[in-house]
Amino acid sequence: MSVSKSLAHDAARLHVTGTARYVDDIPVPQGCLHVAFGMSEIAHGTIVAMNLEEVKSVPGVVMVLTADDMPFANDVSPSAHDEPLLATGTVHYVGQPMFAVVATSHLAARKAARLGAVRYDELTAILTIDEAMAADSRFEEGPRVYQKGDAAAAIGKASHRVVGTFEIGAQEHFYLEGQAALALPQEGGDMVVHSSTQHPSEIQHKVAEALGVPMHAVRVEIRRMGGGFGGKESQGNALAVICAVAAQATQLPCKMRYDRDDDMIITGKRHDFRIEYRAGFDDEGRIAGVEFVQYARCGWAQDLSLPVADRAMLHSDNAYLLGHARIESHRLKTNTVSNTAYRGFGGPQGMIGIERVVDHIAHKLGLDPVDVRQRNYYAEMDGGGLSAPRPAAPPESLSGKMKNNTTPYGQEVEDFELHGITEALLRSSDYERRKAAIAEWNAENEVIKKGIAFAPVKFGISFTLTFLNQAGALVHVYQDGSVHMNHGGTEMGQGLFQKVAQVAASRFGIPVEMVKITATDTGKVPNTSATAASSGSDLNGMAVKAACDTIRERIAEFLAKRHQLEVGKVRFADGNVVVGSKVYSFAEAAAEAYMGRVSLSATGFYKTPKVEWDRIKGVGRPFFYFAYGASVTEVAIDTLTGENRILRCDILHDAGESLNPALDIGQVEGAYVQGAGWLTTEELVWDDAGRLRTHAPSTYKIPACSDRPDVFNVALWDGSNREETIYRSKAVGEPPFMLGISAFLALSDAVSACGDAYPALNAPATAEQVWTAVRRVRNGV
Amino acid sequence: MSKIHVTTSVNGDAVEFLCDPRETLLDVLRDRLGLTGAKEGCGTGDCGACTITLDGRVVCSCLVLGAEAEGREVGTIEGIANGEELHPLQRKFIEHAALQCGICTPGILVATKALLEKNPDPTETEVRYWLAGNLCRCTGYDKIIRAVMDTAAELRSESKELS
Ligand code: FES
């Protein structure tokens, strides 16, 4: 069996020798042209005049395109057709593409793009959440509300209450490979596009619309991305479409890549949120009711903001059984970049809301936040029995909860794993002892304060747009027994291709080297969903399995008939096909089947079962299952400067029966660090004119090697998946991102050692934030 | 603009090229010499994806002009393996799963190789700070550091055996 093995990433050898090709590395044919955008300098206004003469006069410039030159659709929206590729009369944010320069070199195109003389009539720009609320500038007719029970009444009756507001900053994806596309015109008006995208089918769709051709005239290919994280789910559309339009117009290959600054200015980010909360609870910290108001800054176009905001609502319970809850969500339209998918897709923002509430409750009651968390956990259902060890839940949380273990949106939580995970992690991280040691340290040290925090994660797996939960695959077995495998998922470093190849190899009982992993290609597997929502291996693994099984059955039937045996007696293992006493190598079996005129090619299809819900009412089962994890982080802060660092992190994460533990642990580590970055150092700053001031790594700080925790212990929970997923594994791309929340809570804990007031940190907790919070807490406000 | 003629050596091979006076060495390597192992992550010297060596010194090739390579020795990721045989550092990066999307990997390997040549026995802290200019968005760095420490240990024991 090739599954469950820690085999190296399929392209590892190419990567370490520098020969793995990304879109920008593909050798281009002679005469390839390069494209760059001329961008809006203001946040909101009408274009009065656009003089592009100077742009056109730059040596090397071949063509300049504006909205008027778009032959068919001028739209790159993944949802609401509200996102013109090139501005049409009005500009909506600083950085919006207005015209495109096509030139003989990348540099010439970029330089010329700066020379557009544009006169605007400025309109009032709505930049902030407050401004958007005041102007009632929003997507959808009003706020969405999900509720369970009567939260206001429950809070009113409760013996204690906390109330608060906090701000959560946006986050730049900072995929190290910027957005890139290359369009190659073909005969008869066809187009081949190489695009660094998580969603080739969407690129195909948007390019076809822009060229006015059926989708069959466009083929999109992507072998790998240099990181995606959601930032290449819809944000690649603009580059691919403009390259295709320019390539069609010039009949020459056209290529575009964003320079880092342009990339950060033009493309959407994780939504910034404000969350207001009110919660009522008893003396032990058991939550009776909670109310959230979530404000999401969506930017100028809808993009994926609605499902992002939905997912934020769907995660505002995180791991806690809330008797009464009300979640109100405002999706605000602002003159800023159109925010988009980012690892967790709104889930992190929703989750940190309730984690903040629990932290605040524990602080108010003077309890250990871990106890308050455990007391409020969902119950573990019987019959799960799949994972060990599984200590019983604290008795108080068991009674009466079995019948009602439902989320605020009415989904029964059947697979809750966090009681066991929590106990095990507290033990392995030595939480109690370290907490006591930190208290001692803090009592003795005035300047450097330490903090420690535990945070659990329960993350729903499935696209909440239910129809997206489908996948296709195409598998060929050649006469020599080698296998060519293709599916709709894309590779962005997460190791999807390797995992799925392991599935194919184990279905045929052959070594994984016999399986060729090929670029994702819309000509091979059509109508695919984005590789997103952590669903890559769940969906594509199953689709590949289905295709392999079809071929396997055909071979088995053929050989069984030849040997006059039952089909069930044919076994595929160890590189062989065993039929009774006869042993064929897999290659021999394939050759025999070919000679016997058996088709050795098959498609596979999979759709996730059980999911069904109403996103307007917020009721039903949006998720097939939940993935779990927990982390304990210890930090130190310098109270004089606000500087801080992570000293130690311990993680226990549930990947079900992991398809590849090495790859999964890699996902967990990377996700934690990215999540911690979101909440600590990664600060996006816009000025009053709506200009992003942090648009390069010189000013926008993602975690560096020197920031890695001194001690970093990561393990996978020895669990399974109660649902029938591919080999009972669980999705692992997004859930561990939210483990980073413990870093934020640990900073809050450290600040709270400075005084009695609740620190009420905003995110990201930069040095400035921490410094300010220390002052606040010391002054007792 | 008239082009400049540059004579240099890349990974030990004599190389000549013509480039614009303002063209970066990164662009020369990628666009003129077909060596696409060095990547552009920022173009401003902040991410390390373009790391190469110039006369053995680690530099960001996005901050060096092609013309500056005249008479120098340029080392890139493509020159680290010995034909088909991987350098121990490359092997260890594979073994430790120290890469995901892999786009930071060439820069990190070039930078690390230079470190180990200078300092065969670095502490973990030295490794972390040496690599602080090489950003990786995927891995969280843990496996990278383990791979480097493990390579250093292996290289040390090999050189002991030789001596
Ligand atoms: S591209 Fe040279 S340091 Fe980033």
Ligand code: FES
């Ligand atoms: S592996 Fe993707 S940036 Fe390092």
